[in-house]
Amino acid sequence: NAGVMQNPRHLVRRRGQEARLRCSPMKGHSHVYWYRQLPEEGLKFMVYLQKENIIDESGMPKERFSAEFPKEGPSILRIQQVVRGDSAAYFCASSPGAPKNIQYFGAGTRLSVL
Amino acid sequence: AQSVTQPDIHITVSEGASLELRCNYSYGATPYLFWYVQSPGQGLQLLLKYFSGDTLVQGIKGFEAEFKRSQSSFNLRKPSVHWSDAAEYFCAVGARYGGSQGNLIFGKGTKLSVKP
Numbered sequence: 001n002a003g004v005m006q007n008p009r010h011l012v013r014r015r016g017q018e019a020r021l022r023c024s025p026m027k028g029h030s031h032v033y034w035y036r037q038l039p040e041e042g043l044k045f046m047v048y049l050q051k052e053n054i055i056d057e058s059g060m061p062k063e064r065f066s067a068e069f070p071k072e073g074p075s076i077l078r079i080q081q082v083v084r085g086d087s088a089a090y091f092c093a094s095s096p097g098a099p100k101n102i103q104y105f106g107a108g109t110r111l112s113v114l
Numbered sequence: 115a116q117s118v119t120q121p122d123i124h125i126t127v128s129e130g131a132s133l134e135l136r137c138n139y140s141y142g143a144t145p146y147l148f149w150y151v152q153s154p155g156q157g158l159q160l161l162l163k164y165f166s167g168d169t170l171v172q173g174i175k176g177f178e179a180e181f182k183r184s185q186s187s188f189n190l191r192k193p194s195v196h197w198s199d200a201a202e203y204f205c206a207v208g209a210r211y212g213g214s215q216g217n218l219i220f221g222k223g224t225k226l227s228v229k230p
Contacts, residue, residue, distance in 0.1 A: 004157075016136040033217055041156075041205055042118075042220035056217065091157060093218075101146065101208050101216050 002027065004094050004106035012112045013082045019049075021077040021109045025094030032075045033103060034067060036090040038067075049075060050097075079111075087113045115140050118205050120221035128229045135190040135224050137205030143215045143220050145207040146187040146220065149179055161203075164188065175199070199227045 005024040013019050025032050030051050035043040045059040049069035060067070064082075069075040079086055089110045093103035119138045126135055128210055130151040132142045141143065150158040162173025188205060201222040202225045 006157075013161075031216065035218075035220075040222070043206075043218075045217035045219070048216050052119070055156040059217070093158075095216070097216075102163060103218060104160065105150070105158040113148075 003094075004104055006092050006106035006109050008109060009107060010110050010112070012114065014114050015083055016081050017087070019079040019082050019111055021090050021092075021111070022074040023077070023092030023094075023106060024074040025092075026104055029094035029096050029104075030093040031097045031101075032069050033089075033093045033095070034075075034077050035091045035093065038107070039088075043091060043113055045076070063091060082111075082113045084113050087111055115169070117171070118206070118207055118219050118221035119152050120203075120205055120224050121146045124225045126227040126229060129199045131196045133190075133192045133199070135203050135205075136227070137188045137221060138192065138217075139186050139188065139189065139207045141186075141197070141206075141207055141219075142155050145209060146210050147179075147181060148206040149173065149177070149188075150204045150206060151175075151201045152169065152204065152223075158204065161190070184230050195226075197226055197230065200226055202226070 032049045036045040037043045047067045048056040064080045066078045089108045091108045095103045095106045107108050117140045122144045136210045140173045148163045149161040152158050164171050172178050177192050187222045208218045
């Protein structure tokens, strides 16, 4: 039973390029959450998705960031025109949903913007 | 405002000594409570969780945590620390029934170092 799979593990982009981060949830999980971890900080919520729907994107920056979770395939976090401040570890978690919202995390994607 | 406070940024203990990591939360209602552990360069592993019932919960790797409603605390404990426990520990809270508030709120973490 594979866990939450994220790829790539490390991603290097130059300023102005696009970054695409992928997340495949655990089998049977239809809820996906994205979090960002800055150095010396805890994880900050970005977006919560269910299949084909964005449920809560209150933690997403208003510009350049988007997320999707299509009917088929992994969830994608997309960052357009990256800037140095986007350098961070991005974690995906999946959950089977209510009634007990237990979230299981992937190993993360570490994005470095040069 | 909803928040989680881990007052200790860094703790060093000797191998074999006992450990207690503190966590206090501010939340509108009684939340679900979690402790996760993160080794360097790795993802987060769930150590234990509290939903309801017995306020002392057991987790993996010999960890336990106690929920104290009156103190809004959920402290993590281990009676005898092993060198392999060196990692960063995160306390988190979440809404009881998920829904549109399904996200977890994390503390900033406590980094544990273990002396031989």
